[in-house]
Structures are given as C-alpha cells and as structure tokens.
Amino acid sequence: GKKIIIAIDGKSSCGKSTMAKQLARELGYVYVDSGAMYRAITLYFLRNNVDITEGSQVKDALEEIELDFRLNEQRGEVEIFLNDENVEYLIREMIVAEKVSEVAALEAVRNFAVNQQQKMGKLKGVIMDGRDIGTVVFPHAELKLFLTADNAVRVERRFRELYQKNPNITIEEVAHNIEMRDYIDANREISPLRKADDAIEINNTHLTQEEQLHKALELANGLL
Numbered sequence: 001g002k003k004i005i006i007a008i009d010g011k012s013s014c015g016k017s018t019m020a021k022q023l024a025r026e027l028g029y030v031y032v033d034s035g036a037m038y039r040a041i042t043l044y045f046l047r048n049n050v051d052i053t054e055g056s057q058v059k060d061a062l063e064e065i066e067l068d069f070r071l072n073e074q075r076g077e078v079e080i081f082l083n084d085e086n087v088e089y090l091i092r093e094m095i096v097a098e099k100v101s102e103v104a105a106l107e108a109v110r111n112f113a114v115n116q117q118q119k120m121g122k123l124k125g126v127i128m129d130g131r132d133i134g135t136v137v138f139p140h141a142e143l144k145l146f147l148t149a150d151n152a153v154r155v156e157r158r159f160r161e162l163y164q165k166n167p168n169i170t171i172e173e174v175a176h177n178i179e180m181r182d183y184i185d186a187n188r189e190i191s192p193l194r195k196a197d198d199a200i201e202i203n204n205t206h207l208t209q210e211e212q213l214h215k216a217l218e219l220a221n222g223l224l
C-alpha cells in the first residue's frame with residue numbers, strides 16, 4: 001500500500017513514544033525517536049566536557065559524532081547507538097535530561113539532527129516523534145498528531161518510568177525537570193515546540209493506551 005510519514009509532537013512525557021511505537025508496530029512502519037538523538041548528543045557533550053557556549057567546541061564535537069538506530073531483535077524495538085555504542089539506556093538518566101534542552105536549543109545541533117532525520121524519512125513508512133517534526137523536519141508529513149495531557153498526569157507517568165530504574169528519584173525532581181524542559185523547548189529561538197496548523201490534537205489525559213492508539217490508527221488508516 002501507500003507509505004506515508006507520520007509526525008507526532010508534544011511536550012515531555014505526553015505519551016508520544018508509547019503511541020508512536022504501537023502505531024509503528026501496527027502499520028509495519030519504522031519508528032524514529034528524535035529526542036534520543038538530542039539525548040545522545042548531550043551524553044557525548046557531557047562525557048567530553050564540551051563547553052556549549054563555545055561554538056567551535058560544539059562544531060568540532062558534532063564532527064566526532066555518529067548516530068544510528070539499530071533493531072534489537074529480541075525486544076523488537078530500535079535502539080540508538082552513539083559511535084557504535086548502545087546508549088539507549090544511558091540517555092534516559094537524569095543527568096542527560098537536565099542538560100538536553102540547552103543542547104537541543106543550539107543551531108548547530110539542530111542542523112545536525114534534522115539533517116539526519118530528514119534522510120531517514122526519504123523512504124516514507126516512518127513515524128517520528130519529537131517537538132518540531134510536524135513544523136520543521138517534515139512540514140509535508142501526510143499525518144501530524146499533536147499530543148497533550150495534563151501536567152500532573154505527565155509527571156506521574158514519567159516518575160513511574162524513572163522510579164523503576166532509580167528508586168531514589170523524587171516526584172519533585174521529575175516535575176521540575178519536565179517543567180524546565182517544556183519551558184526551554186517552547187521558548188527557544190530555533191524550532192520551538194509548536195502545534196503545526198494542520199496537526200490534529202489528541203488530549204490523552206483520560207484515554208487508555210488502547211484508546212489513544214485506536215484514534216491514531218483510524219486517522220492513519222483513513223490515509224492509506
């Protein structure tokens with residue numbers, strides 16, 4: 001059948017990746033987690049003490065970075081590799097979350113990531129989630145979804161996810177991080193988080209994962 005691009009945007013922890021992964025599985029599409037790219041770049045910058053206020057340091061560092069997504073056959077999910085190292089789990093840690101929005105606001109970083117994202121969309125049959133997918137990366141995506149959920153629900157979801165790996169984490173820490181990232185992401189100069197004019201908004205505060213998936217599938221199937 002026809003292959004399309006599906007762009008999913010929204011604030012932190014609003015359920016984008018859950019929906020995108022399930023939708024990709026249903027449609028036999030490739031899922032690309034664009035946030036993982038910004039997180040992996042941030043991990044590299046942290047490890048190499050890159051001073052992000054120095055343009056030349058950022059530029060030199062980006063030249064040393066190669067990112068790719070590889071399928072983990074056992075999990076049936078793609079994982080991100082930074083210079084051939086699987087960093088899928090490391091990039092989810094709080095130390096990365098605390099810095100990622102500052103790194104993602106840099107023009108050189110965005111150019112680097114968006115370039116690769118657009119290449120990954122060339123063959124269509126792709127579902128990508130992030131902050132600027134419907135507005136900047138794929139402005140002509142056939143289907144654009146914009147997810148929203150109440151703040152308390154987003155904090156609770158992210159807390160439960162992080163708590164499994166780190167029982168020392170507090171809900172206040174998670175709330176603060178989400179609030180800070182949302183603020184930086186929505187107010188940066190380049191490609192701020194915005195709902196594209198032609199995006200369809202889905203508020204999933206009171207939806208189950210199945211209900212949210214069903215809505216998205218209906219919209220996608222209407223186009224295939």
Ligand code: C5P
Pocket residue numbers: 012013034035036038039100101102104105129130131132133181182185
């Ligand atoms: O999606 P996730 O929460 O993992 O993204 C981490 C961070 O990466 C976001 O808070 C944002 O700063 C940045 N990001 C971005 N543009 C995207 C995806 C993520 O700026 N398309």
